[in-house]
Amino acid sequence: MKFDLSGEDRKRMDEHLEKIMERTYHMIGYPLSRDFDYSEMNPVMRYALNNIGDPRIESTSVLSTKQEENEVVDFFARLFRAPENNYWGYVTNGGTEGNLYALYLARELYPEAMVYYSEATHYSVQKNLHLLRMDSIVIRTQPNGEMDYDDLREVLSQQRHRPAVVFSNIGTTMTEAKDNVATIKQVLKEQAIRQHYIHSDAALAGIYTALLEPHHPFDFADGADSIAISGHKFIGSPIPCGLVVVKKNYKDRIGQLVPYIGTLDTTITGSRNGHTPWFMWYAIKKWGIEGFKYRAEQSLELAKYTKEKLVEMGWKAWANPNAITVVIAKPHESLIAKWQLATEGDIAHIICMPGVTKDQIDAFLKDMKQHYGNRVSAISMS
């Protein structure tokens, strides 16, 4: 018997692909790198891979990429200055899973902990905490989106009887603000809260924050107990993915022997993607530290250009230090839709991800001028 798609189905696929190509060009508001190309790996898409369970333990089925996954973990553990013989990690389905895993670990260490996170934190964290049945308090932010450490101090001073889990943002969703882990650590010390855990959600900015000067405190050496990053953001991947690195002795607490797959499963999902670790491996082999640094510098340069051009034309625009996100006054709906700008309240942002070109930015600026003409200054400055 012969089964196949109809001509109509194929036509729909082609049309959808065309739309994706157009929309990808016009996307400057979401943190997805565009300069990846894993087409060399297309033959692998014919095979079902599955990195089930702990990547450090080979499962009975060897249709996995655990070897590559471990190299990716090692690469980033080193970059994030994890303790040499006490780290563990795995490739997740994205930043959210990495954060969920870290909070889960923190809960296992301190079941009665209170979690603290700033107002600028991604909405998924609240969702995760609800899932985990953990208590939490939201901390105020400074105008740039960074945690207000005075407010943290104030709140902690009233909760000194409970272990503290501080969820820090290394690049908030809207303004790419970075919380300072060294300062957080200091505030915890002031309140003499010894039972504490600090997680760095470095989804977008973790990699280049580790590479740029001056050093921003966010990694293991600065006081973090775990770090999560996204793979589809700065690194670039067609499929959402990410990485979580934790201190190994913490992880060992939630290990549990499972005979069926011949592995100690300490991950959250059971079957795990085997292709995305390979994409990430490909990326670290291709770019290496030098390549990642080069790409970050290109992005920073483009962000600087974007900001300057907008300010020149009288449009409100600013950026946090070493951030590739340009925060702007919210433009007209038509521009938001065309260029897929993320918005919140009266602001929007452009993210100069690797692969976003000066041509794209210039085309956006041209659209802005066309729409606002000489009225720009009047509108933005009001």
Place this chain on the structure above:
Amino acid sequence: MKFDLSGEDRKRMDEHLEKIMERTYHMIGYPLSRDFDYSEMNPVMRYALNNIGDPRIESTSVLSTKQEENEVVDFFARLFRAPENNYWGYVTNGGTEGNLYALYLARELYPEAMVYYSEATHYSVQKNLHLLRMDSIVIRTQPNGEMDYDDLREVLSQQRHRPAVVFSNIGTTMTEAKDNVATIKQVLKEQAIRQHYIHSDAALAGIYTALLEPHHPFDFADGADSIAISGHKFIGSPIPCGLVVVKKNYKDRIGQLVPYIGTLDTTITGSRNGHTPWFMWYAIKKWGIEGFKYRAEQSLELAKYTKEKLVEMGWKAWANPNAITVVIAKPHESLIAKWQLATEGDIAHIICMPGVTKDQIDAFLKDMKQHYGNRVSAISMS
């Protein structure tokens, strides 16, 4: 500047792919279909897709396959006889996420519920319940791997003060036993436990169980409140994926307005794979109901053949009704390793997934004969 992989890196990739090809041929013990081919979709692998949030609500970024995802949800909701105007679902990262989502939903409905699941349940369920901080009791199984309903009755009779969540297996991991949802419903009624929730974990067997005669009670019309299936098992996918379908009015309870992505996010992960829903869409368009039924019948026939040949040579082998899993006495380690058979205690199994051929089974049988010779009967029957 030019960045690229080294020749050594490329060599490793080639060698790994070769090993994957060999190991895929020699895998008859894991539930992964081998007859998929999405290479037509390779051009899509150049683009980052993201089905962030609720599939029924288009997000501000349209680089998604939510349209296709919804068609997949509709297709399986109909197959599983979900209430026509009261279902909702999404494509997950695999069976585990679907089960986690269903248990999360059940907890939101009944925060004080006790969860019941049989001994034969996949280990990930216990992990999920721990994550969700839910109480549970393990129910005994019958010798074929099915839930022992007398034991369920006994246990429930002592817990009538608590809402009950019953986690039923539609195809257990080792013996592909199917719990009977109609019987479970009946037992709950006998104990007059009105606040109850039944989830069907139909990871492997859901699709063909819905298509084969006689009908096995497991779907919405039979009493289930939610059903989870895997996409990389019977359907076939290079990347783990799955689907969860729930009653919409339950799901609405955990919705929460999130302005940033312009969507009500009721899923567990934030960013979601946009490629796997498209693979699943491709599969339902290619196979349709008729194709899925045809593949199931081929698999059943091969399972029957496998079982008969093994019994003929004196090796202990059996299968549950309408199951494509042949349970066998555990053979020698070398055979387990070569053919990647999953084992538990003194049993192993072969799963005749679509794409497993008679040639492969014959090669396995030949290896068995070569290893055991005339000693087969003596060993297996002891």
